[in-house]
Amino acid sequence: MPKLPDMLTIGDVARRSGVPHTALRFYEERGLIASERTVGNQRKYARAVLRRLAFIRTAQRVGLSLEEIRDALSTLPEGRTPTKADWSRLSNVWRRELDARIDAMQRLRDRLTACIGCGCLSLKSCHLMNKDDVLAAMGPGAPRLRASTEGGIV
Amino acid sequence: MPKLPDMLTIGDVARRSGVPHTALRFYEERGLIASERTVGNQRKYARAVLRRLAFIRTAQRVGLSLEEIRDALSTLPEGRTPTKADWSRLSNVWRRELDARIDAMQRLRDRLTACIGCGCLSLKSCHLMNKDDVLAAMGPGAPRLRASTEGGIV
DNA sequence: GTGCAACCTCGACTCCACTGGAGGTCAAGA
DNA sequence: TCTTGACCTCCAGTGGAGTCGAGGTTGCAC
Numbered sequence: 001m002p003k004l005p006d007m008l009t010i011g012d013v014a015r016r017s018g019v020p021h022t023a024l025r026f027y028e029e030r031g032l033i034a035s036e037r038t039v040g041n042q043r044k045y046a047r048a049v050l051r052r053l054a055f056i057r058t059a060q061r062v063g064l065s066l067e068e069i070r071d072a073l074s075t076l077p078e079g080r081t082p083t084k085a086d087w088s089r090l091s092n093v094w095r096r097e098l099d100a101r102i103d104a105m106q107r108l109r110d111r112l113t114a115c116i117g118c119g120c121l122s123l124k125s126c127h128l129m130n131k132d133d134v135l136a137a138m139g140p141g142a143p144r145l146r147a148s149t150e151g152g153i154v
Numbered sequence: 155m156p157k158l159p160d161m162l163t164i165g166d167v168a169r170r171s172g173v174p175h176t177a178l179r180f181y182e183e184r185g186l187i188a189s190e191r192t193v194g195n196q197r198k199y200a201r202a203v204l205r206r207l208a209f210i211r212t213a214q215r216v217g218l219s220l221e222e223i224r225d226a227l228s229t230l231p232e233g234r235t236p237t238k239a240d241w242s243r244l245s246n247v248w249r250r251e252l253d254a255r256i257d258a259m260q261r262l263r264d265r266l267t268a269c270i271g272c273g274c275l276s277l278k279s280c281h282l283m284n285k286d287d288v289l290a291a292m293g294p295g296a297p298r299l300r301a302s303t304e305g306g307i308v
Numbered sequence: 309g310t311g312c313a314a315c316c317t318c319g320a321c322t323c324c325a326c327t328g329g330a331g332g333t334c335a336a337g338a
Numbered sequence: 339t340c341t342t343g344a345c346c347t348c349c350a351g352t353g354g355a356g357t358c359g360a361g362g363t364t365g366c367a368c
Contacts, residue, residue: 009314009315010314010315011313011314011315021314021315025316025317040316041315041316042314042315043316
């Protein structure tokens with residue numbers, strides 16, 4: 001069984017994508033990528049996996065968890081690698097997510113700046129301490145999980 | 155032994171600061187806060203701990219790890235609770251940190267936006283894939299640790 | 309046919325910031 | 339004095355995103 005020219009070994013994929021082979025197996029286990037196997041049980045990847053990995057890493061940088069990314073990818077019919085249209089749709093979602101995070105950070109920064117002069121840091125009065133800040137996403141504990149269930153400092 | 159009016163129990167501190175008592179013990183173990191003990195070995199906190207906690211939680215929201223926060227606090231002579239001047243100095247550092255993160259996010263968003271039309275996501279050419287982005291702080295793995303040692307996608 | 313790198317699985321370990329439970333003690337009010 | 343709730347220590351567990359090592363196979367070049 002000759003090696004198909006467009007199939008990559010896990011080592012190839014790791015080298016080309018910069019994603020460690022351990023992570024590649026981990027992603028497969030988590031259902032983010034897929035592979036075929038040789039008769040000898042070794043993984044063979046279609047080249048499209050590189051694009052998929054780029055997609056995954058970019059989404060991570062936007063702040064999405066692997067689970068969210070997997071969900072996003074699974075909205076593509078039959079686990080397709082994203083086409084231009086899919087990418088456009090998903091990246092619009094990400095952009096909104098990023099926008100929200102940027103907003104939250106800017107609010108925090110502005111409050112911080114406003115507080116530099118006062119040195120207050122009082123729990124009652126300083127509005128840096130208010131809990132309405134979406135930036136709980138970067139707060140204590142498991143960041144992404146808590147974001148929705150907790151409001152930061154109370 | 156009468157309860158000193160300005161000493162707080164762990165329950166008081168938890169209620170007033172919104173920080174769970176489990177976290178308070180954890181912070182103490184990590185050297186971020188301190189307490190005295192009663193004859194019966196129960197913790198007694200000076201009121202200043204509330205300010206210190208506010209400081210800690212705010213720093214967390216800026217994205218600092220507990221270790222970084224502890225280091226920042228330890229630059230204060232003899233573990234003082236921050237004065238206005240200290241707070242001003244430290245919060246300026248945080249603001250720069252925040253500014254950098256906001257910048258990185260904005261760059262990422264702009265790249266994302268630029269890519270929406272192209273659908274490329276090619277490892278070689280798409281500059282969303284370039285590794286010079288400080289936002290690795292929000293990337294894979296243990297976010298804060300990796301930020302300095304890794305460059306994101308390679 | 310041998311040598312060796314690259315691959316396989318499985319389970320255990322990492323880090324960070326905590327949380328929870330078990331089993332026991334302390335403090336304060338009735 | 340009793341009861342109750344707040345507190346104590348110690349240890350184990352959580353979750354996300356992996357990493358590492360042991361022990362065993364595959365594949366390819368010479």
